[in-house]
Amino acid sequence: MHNQTEHRLDGNSPVLGMKDVIGGYSPRRPVLHGVSITVMPGEMVGLIGLNGAGKSTAIKHILGLMVPHSGEVRVAGTTLEENPERYRSSAAYVPEQPSLISGLTVKEHLRWTAMAYRIEEAEASVRVAALAQAFRMTEALGSLPDTLSKGMKQKVMLMNALLVSPPLLIIDEPFLGLDPLAIRGLLEALDEARASGTGILLSSHILPALERKADRLVVMHRGRLIAEGTPVQVKAKAGCSGPGETLDDAFEALVAAEEGGVPRG
Ligand SMILES: Nc1ncnc2c1ncn2[C@@H]1O[C@H](COP(=O)(O)OP(=O)(O)OP(=O)(O)O)[C@@H](O)[C@H]1O
Numbered sequence: 001m002h003n004q005t006e007h008r009l010d011g012n013s014p015v016l017g018m019k020d021v022i023g024g025y026s027p028r029r030p031v032l033h034g035v036s037i038t039v040m041p042g043e044m045v046g047l048i049g050l051n052g053a054g055k056s057t058a059i060k061h062i063l064g065l066m067v068p069h070s071g072e073v074r075v076a077g078t079t080l081e082e083n084p085e086r087y088r089s090s091a092a093y094v095p096e097q098p099s100l101i102s103g104l105t106v107k108e109h110l111r112w113t114a115m116a117y118r119i120e121e122a123e124a125s126v127r128v129a130a131l132a133q134a135f136r137m138t139e140a141l142g143s144l145p146d147t148l149s150k151g152m153k154q155k156v157m158l159m160n161a162l163l164v165s166p167p168l169l170i171i172d173e174p175f176l177g178l179d180p181l182a183i184r185g186l187l188e189a190l191d192e193a194r195a196s197g198t199g200i201l202l203s204s205h206i207l208p209a210l211e212r213k214a215d216r217l218v219v220m221h222r223g224r225l226i227a228e229g230t231p232v233q234v235k236a237k238a239g240c241s242g243p244g245e246t247l248d249d250a251f252e253a254l255v256a257a258e259e260g261g262v263p264r265g
Contacts, residue, residue, distance in 0.1 A: 014038045014040055014074070014199075015167040016074070016091075016199060017074040018035060018037040018038070018061070018062060018072075018073045018074075019072045020070070020071040021071035022069045022071055023068040024066075024223075025057075025066075033222075035224070037058065037062075037225075039200070039201050041167065042195070043200070043215045043216065044190065045215065046202050046214035046216070046218070048205070049219060054222070054223040062075065062168075062170060064087060075090050076091075089117075089166070090166055093170045093171075093172075094158055094161045099157075100156060102144065104144070105144055106148075107142060110131075110141075110156075113163055114163060119163070124163070135155045135182060135186070136185060137156070154178060155186075158186060158189070162193055165193055168199050170201045171203070173203060174186060175204060176206070207248050211247040217230070226257075226258050227254050237250075238254045
């Protein structure tokens with residue numbers, strides 16, 4: 001495996017370049033109908049859409065778990081076919097459901113990740129201590145997963161991904177189950193990851209957090225992108241730029257417009 005620093009790209013090359021992807025579970029019934037998503041180094045892109053919109057399917061294509069029927073996915077400049085090792089080691093994924101190894105403590109999970117990604121021991125200890133502090137997990141470092149709450153397990157997953165600090169970090173619905181302090185810790189840790197050049201694709205139904213933190217939003221509906229841009233641009237497109245109008249209002253209006261309803265505003 002390469003050292004992560006070798007994967008750093010210059011600030012002008014996307015860490016994710018998904019272009020015109022048609023894909024899904026059967027070639028006869030595509031779920032994605034020409035989806036393009038770009039994430040630049042240091043950028044946080046929020047992926048939003050109703051249940052069944054195609055977010056998880058898009059993520060599976062990005063992770064190389066599904067192959068596009070047509071179109072292309074590049075991670076850190078390469079396709080899965082061109083350089084599978086570089087492609088796979090350039091993206092870290094945090095699923096909505098934590099999956100931890102029952103026999104390993106929190107610290108052992110982190111140490112194992114550091115070894116797998118060839119992070120030097122001294123550097124790993126400093127980063128583990130900082131992450132544990134940010135997530136208020138210092139006292140839980142010696143605990144086994146079965147003794148942790150759901151939110152604490154989710155924190156361990158996030159800490160592992162942030163320890164790797166990959167070029168592309170994909171996070172699925174991270175806010176559910178986290179207490180308010182943990183959400184703040186997560187957002188601060190994500191800011192740090194972005195400052196070091198990690199690009200983040202964050203899928204969530206919790207729109208206020210995305211409205212505050214995402215540089216850009218990609219709005220999916222029925223396997224297509226129906227809006228894209230900064231939160232301000234997406235709200236403007238939905239006709240929801242008025243004072244007090246939120247991203248939730250904008251999302252509702254965009255979906256209503258697609259479904260043949262009348263957008264507000
Ligand atoms: N394993 C599968 N086989 C066939 N079709 C699937 C499979 N998984 C999902 N789909 C279909 O693909 C479409 C998109 O689902 P997907 O899981 O990508 O949506 P999502 O936006 O992630 O939704 P959610 O917010 O509920 O997680 C849906 O119509 C769904 O029924």
